[in-house]
Amino acid sequence: DAKTTQPPSMDCAEGRAANLPCNxxxxxxxxxxxxxxxxxxxxxxxIIHGLKNNETNEMASLIITEDRKSSTxxxxxxxxxxxxxxxxxxxxxxxxxxxxxxxxxxxxxxxP
Amino acid sequence: xxxxxxxxxxxxxxxGTPVTLRCHQTENHRYMYWYRQDPGHGLRLIHYSYGxxxxxxxxxxxxxxxxxxxxxxxxxxxxSATSSQTSVYFCAIRGDSxxxxxxxxxxxxxxx
Numbered sequence: 106d107a108k109t110t111q112p113p114s115m116d117c118a119e120g121r122a123a124n125l126p127c128n129x130x131x132x133x134x135x136x137x138x139x140x141x142x143x144x145x146x147x148x149x150x151x152i153i154h155g156l157k158n159n160e161t162n163e164m165a166s167l168i169i170t171e172d173r174k175s176s177t178x179x180x181x182x183x184x185x186x187x188x189x190x191x192x193x194x195x196x197x198x199x200x201x202x203x204x205x206x207x208x209x210x211x212x213x214x215x216x217p
Numbered sequence: 218x219x220x221x222x223x224x225x226x227x228x229x230x231x232x233g234t235p236v237t238l239r240c241h242q243t244e245n246h247r248y249m250y251w252y253r254q255d256p257g258h259g260l261r262l263i264h265y266s267y268g269x270x271x272x273x274x275x276x277x278x279x280x281x282x283x284x285x286x287x288x289x290x291x292x293x294x295x296x297s298a299t300s301s302q303t304s305v306y307f308c309a310i311r312g313d314s315x316x317x318x319x320x321x322x323x324x325x326x327x328x329x
Contacts, residue, residue: 148320149309151319154315154317198315204250204265204276205262205309206260208259
């Protein structure tokens with residue numbers, strides 16, 4: 106799986122859009138970008154994934170650059186409950202274990 | 218919500234005693250996983266299952282065994298608990314669309 110780089114922490118004001126960047130310059134053609142988050146004392150939560158097109162669901166939007174070397178997760182109207190550690194993961198899909206490995210992620214703090 | 222529950226949610230046990238953690242899912246997913254999460258180590262895969270009676274080892278399987286006698290239940294057993302197995306244990310299932318994973322709420326195990 107390709108290596109990812111994320112800022113260790115970010116602040117965002119409540120009600121504003123939170124934009125979380127991720128660099129994955131060694132991504133290969135069959136690897137997807139996944140985002141998860143973990144709120145304190147809870148299990149990790151899947152947010153969104155994408156291959157090369159931008160994606161949107163009820164939780165967030167994912168913007169992937171044309172060269173696929175970086176991406177941005179956007180929480181359009183951040184709330185206090187969005188305070189969490191956000192993990193960007195790049196991996197191919199296929200058979201086998203597919204066990205996840207989380208790096209250090211970005212600790213997003215939503216300020217009231 | 219992927220319908221995943223874990224039991225117990227908290228347990229304190231003594232060194233040398235056997236412990237079994239249960240993961241239950243309600244949506245007939247084929248793949249199930251057991252992870253442990255520790256400060257400084259992130260999420261690590263213990264064992265996984267790809268069907269009833271089909272299991273395999275993950276990254277940190279020593280000291281753990283698993284069983285899956287029916288689709289909905291995946292059991293993790295510590296045959297003889299040690300203090301190094303004090304951790305938070307998460308169960309996960311693999312989704313069907315893009316191999317994303319959905320996690321349970323976790324079990325906090327303390328071995329004294």
